[in-house]
Amino acid sequence: MAMVVDSLRLYERLAATVRGQIETRTFRPGDRLPSVRELSRSSGVSVSTVLDAYRLLEDQGLIRPRPQSGYYVRATFSPRAAEPSRSAPLAMTVDFDRSELQEAMLRAMGREDVVQLGFALPDPDLLPHERLARLTSRVAREHPEASYGYGPVSGHRALREQIAQRTFVAGAAVSPDEMVITSGCQEALSLALQSAVPRGGVVAVESPCHAGILQAIYQSGLRSLEIATSTRDGICIEALEEAALNGIAAGDPILGCVVSPNFQNPLGFLMSDADKQRLVDLSRRYGMTLIEDDIYGDLGYEVERPRVLRSFEGGEDVLLCSSFSKTLAPGYRIGWCIAGRRHADLRRLKYGLNVSAPSLPQLVIAEFLSNGGYDQYLRRARKAYAASVHRMGDAIARVFPAGTRMTQPQGSFVLWVELPSGADATRLYGEALSRGILLAPGRLFSAQDGYGSCVRLTASQWSSKVDEAVTALGKMLRG
């Protein structure tokens, strides 16, 4: 291995070499770097020098260690595409209706001739739908009661046990008895909000955030308050604290807070453990119930399974919502809410809303999870999504106009892109749609009028068609 010889110390020189390998994409984001022993041998330096070099690169945010596994290249983009700046704090809102836009997008989703970068759909080719179909045949035959009986209100225990096991891996020891199976994460969020926040109450949210969260708040008769959020670190805890204090002073306190610390949609950030603990502490100090949307929690590029808020000290009252829609089967509509002491409330709300979740998909997923292979599949999916997101990032950096900024997601499969000043994202959305490309304009991610120059692009699949679509978007923007 050729070494750059200059005034730097030995480990700094080695680090520069490795950085060069990363910059030239010899090692791409998500790739494992040579082991410490291998690099020591190949570069002729001591093991401790290699360790120093890797630690330097880690401090620089370029690589990341994984216990018992080695060092991996972190998600980064070319310096040309800077990250969007932190969003500004925004005003309270009581209404959110983007139904016209959503209807138009839904119509486009159904069209075969449209390149689908608009909805956060997982890659069908990755999802284990064939195995699920085979399991469905067997479970339908073996469990006639899944058809002729009403299932348990909280959901089938076999599935709840599997979910509790997986939640344990995310750091939280929970019981299957404090959980309710729902029709997807969206319903889990609705029920969590209704159980935790009295009608008319204020709920803080990250800004930007997934439209579904704003809809759930509005449809539950609540008000949303959008909080400044960093594209890299998550919700700004200082801004949240300030808003909490303002609310108390005004006699209209923030009663709930919906956050997605793990690979938020649309920003893709992963909150640090320290910030997660601060968030939990803050929620307790000001009497805000935290509702965590963890739907992308299993889809981190480098971290196998980040911790959920419930696993932090004082986090027992966090309502944890998620689903299998991004990882197994969107069409099954199976999600859950781990509700802790609010379990009876949530169960009552679920019963009153639609009695219980359908039985068959629950039993099929429980079978799939208990038979193993899910983690292996997730590893493959994580790697694939990291690769396709990075390819789209590269393409955007190449073809979008100068001044474009975009996120550096740590997980999930979407990119948040801020167009150069003056560019109108809603107009781009319209023009793109007329040319057979569906994207999500920024105004879908806020109940305010913000994000007019932002778009979210789904990058769950990379193909020449997607490549061409991104190139076409670049051309539209260059006018």
Added chain:
Amino acid sequence: MAMVVDSLRLYERLAATVRGQIETRTFRPGDRLPSVRELSRSSGVSVSTVLDAYRLLEDQGLIRPRPQSGYYVRATFSPRAAEPSRSAPLAMTVDFDRSELQEAMLRAMGREDVVQLGFALPDPDLLPHERLARLTSRVAREHPEASYGYGPVSGHRALREQIAQRTFVAGAAVSPDEMVITSGCQEALSLALQSAVPRGGVVAVESPCHAGILQAIYQSGLRSLEIATSTRDGICIEALEEAALNGIAAGDPILGCVVSPNFQNPLGFLMSDADKQRLVDLSRRYGMTLIEDDIYGDLGYEVERPRVLRSFEGGEDVLLCSSFSKTLAPGYRIGWCIAGRRHADLRRLKYGLNVSAPSLPQLVIAEFLSNGGYDQYLRRARKAYAASVHRMGDAIARVFPAGTRMTQPQGSFVLWVELPSGADATRLYGEALSRGILLAPGRLFSAQDGYGSCVRLTASQWSSKVDEAVTALGKMLRG
């Protein structure tokens, strides 16, 4: 055939003979009587005398003609068991919480050692679950997108088409495009209420009515107003009009009204077409949106398919809610709301609540319905439920204390029983449960404190076990 000879006219004597055959249960409710020609021949009277006799029995409410089919024995009970009286008008209510009772009932439902007369569950042996399981295997294999994709927000068109066809048979020509597939009838009612009545508004309901309706009203942030209802004719239209006028006078008008004209749960009545038209007229006059719960509409004993409110003049704005939970597969959680001009609203609410209904059960039911055989199955089910309800009615009349009253349902598979004055239904519920019999106490069917001496018993199945349970209940009541 032996004839009773007395001072009566010939046709009256013939009618008395036939009545005797019905009273001795030679011909049981639901049975077809001899054709006019057969009886003319067998009794040696003219065809017109037989027609006169049959018409007399029809006027007496004992038999019923079916076009192109003949005369059938109507649902009647022994004179000993009178019907409960009309319920009294009750006050407005903003809250309804029977969760403790419901939780206890749900726990009991899961126990194998409990005779289940408490929930309105269809008979598993009647439901076509084996055929549905076979279809499930095929559909899962042929439609991988049912797993990997999000289904349409309004539901799959194949199913909506089948439902529109069936609604046409119920008298209303509707388009598949004005319908949203939901997670059961309960969710359909919730969404219908939310789309039709602004938060805080007043909704009139039949009293008693299904607990789910009261829960849906309360969880949607609305208030309920219970209206006097006849066990035989349905909601008292005069009482509803009076309540509507009072509401307008008080500046707090009734904005919605949930009714089940076809075989209401728990009373089992079938409203006459004349009353249905009056109800539609009244709703238009006072600006109340009608929401029809038609979940038992296909389960009439004598009427193959009664008309839905939408089919009456001026009924275009009635929101029609139903599901397959009583007729095909409770565990599938598939229902619908035909929303007419409110369709876009309902779609938006469904999307915000839980995106869409799961795909696979929709496609399976669509396949089942389009392959025929559903009507044949329904005929069998209707006959079976009529028989088991009548057997339970007979048993109650035999073993319950004198003074017991009960409904004479025209469809569905439940009986509403009013215990003799002084009897405490909640106490009976507790005592029965401790002896392994689950029933539904009357307080579940009102947000007021009424119906303390009423119970609903499910009679979807008749067996020696159920027979023994009813006998045991009678003993408990006799002390």
